Amino acid sequence: MPRNTLTVEQIVAAAVALLDEEGLDGLNMRALGNRLDSAATAIYWHIKTKDELVRRAADGIWEEIELPDLEGDWRVAATAMATGLHDMLMRHPWFGQALGSHLLYGPGKARYDDHSLALYEYAGFSPADADRAAATVFIYVTGSALSSAAQISLTRRLTRAGHDADQALEETMTKAREVGLAYPHLRHRLTTPAAQTYAAAPDNTFPFGLQTILTGLQSHLTR
Structure with a gap:
């Protein structure tokens, strides 16, 4: 072309x-x-440059997140924004790599940030506390998604190096299990009937953590 x-x-x-x-x-x-x-x-x-290309690509995917109406329950809107961000990060696991290796900015990210601040100010937070609330939720969401992104990146790296990624991960989990048996709380989980599913994150971990954070923010408003 x-x-x-x-x-x-x-x-x-x-x-x-x-x-x-x-x-x-x-x-x-x-x-x-x-x-x-x-x-x-x-x-x-x-x-x-490649750096400019990565920056543009990383900013463009923010447009995928639908911004909720601020009228109504602020927690519903905050949940929608956080879930939208989490889903976007899961669709694009490379964003976590870019976040740690490139200077990222642009109108897509600014659009999301501005609406997030507006949401928490609408909820009743002062501007300074709105900044803190938005940052707290953002850090939680990105941290939750980056673990999955890291596993995808690791699988790709192992495959490119000629390894059987599934076998390598299985062997690592076996070794980690042997180490974990020396510690009482881990040993209890690893030796119960549900031990086979312990390697995966417990069900509903992300929504549980998000609602716990929002409940704490709600308590801050009440005080």
Whole structure:
């Protein structure tokens, strides 16, 4: 595809798709050019560096999050925003890598942040406390999603290195179980009938934690 027929929007959309499939390590201009049926030089005409491409891709996915109406129960709106963010991060596990290795900013993230602050101010928090409330929820949501993203990245790295990722993970879990048996609370969980499911996160962990945080914020408002 010639450079004069490419658009930044097309390039960013293709970059997001490539990142979803290959992760941050799999993103390069040649692979992106192949996906767009274009020369890498045509991409450089629109986007100068890989860092800029990652920044644009990382900002664009924020537009996927639907922002709730602020009229009504603020906790319902806060739950919707947090869940939307969590779902977005799970769809794009590479974002966690980008967050730790690139300087990210843009209108997509600003749109989400502005609505989040408006939500907590609508709930009755002072501007300073709205900042704290929004940051608390954001840190919880991203932390919850990054563990899953890390496992996806690890699986890709093991596969690229020629390992059987499933076997490697299973062997690691076996070794971790042997270590855990030396500790009483872990031993109790590992030796009960439910031990086979202990390796996975307990059901409803994310919504449980989110509602616990929102309950604490509600108590702060009441005080």
